[in-house]
Amino acid sequence: MKAGARTLHVAEPPAAYLPRPPIVVDCSAICGILFDEPWRAQAMERLSGKTLYAPYLLHHEVVSVTLKKQRQNWPRESIASALDDYIQYQIELRDTDAPAQFALALRYKLSAYDAAYLWLAAELRAPLATFDETLAVAAKTHLASLP
Numbered sequence: 001m002k003a004g005a006r007t008l009h010v011a012e013p014p015a016a017y018l019p020r021p022p023i024v025v026d027c028s029a030i031c032g033i034l035f036d037e038p039w040r041a042q043a044m045e046r047l048s049g050k051t052l053y054a055p056y057l058l059h060h061e062v063v064s065v066t067l068k069k070q071r072q073n074w075p076r077e078s079i080a081s082a083l084d085d086y087i088q089y090q091i092e093l094r095d096t097d098a099p100a101q102f103a104l105a106l107r108y109k110l111s112a113y114d115a116a117y118l119w120l121a122a123e124l125r126a127p128l129a130t131f132d133e134t135l136a137v138a139a140k141t142h143l144a145s146l147p
Helices: 027-034 040-047 056-069 076-088 098-109 112-124 132-146
Strands: 024-025 051-053 091-094
Touching: 024 040, 024 112, 027 040, 027 056, 027 076, 051 112, 056 076, 056 091, 098 112, 098 132, 112 132
Parallel strands: 024 051, 051 091
Antiparallel strands: none
């Protein structure tokens, strides 16, 4: 080495301490896991090791699905277990920008709820996990157009 030359040293934490990549998860994906739907394994595989984000409305949507399951006579134990599991998930809930959410809903012909997930994915520059075909198409188009 030449006199005065320096070496860059980089110390890294073990892989377990590295940040988990973000992903926005909608109700269809999380409830597929909670209620052991046929697509559960697919959802688990895609969400594993990620930091999960969702708009605050996720709580309301999960409760709505849970009520539907109860009305379909799902066993009480399964419903209680699903809600307990949901509480254990560390999903970072975020506010959304109402005017921007409204604009996305109009642009892509989405519900206000779906537009909230899309807005958050765009805001975080993160993938969006959904089993909703309409939302998925809008997300692919919109997220690909971001600078």
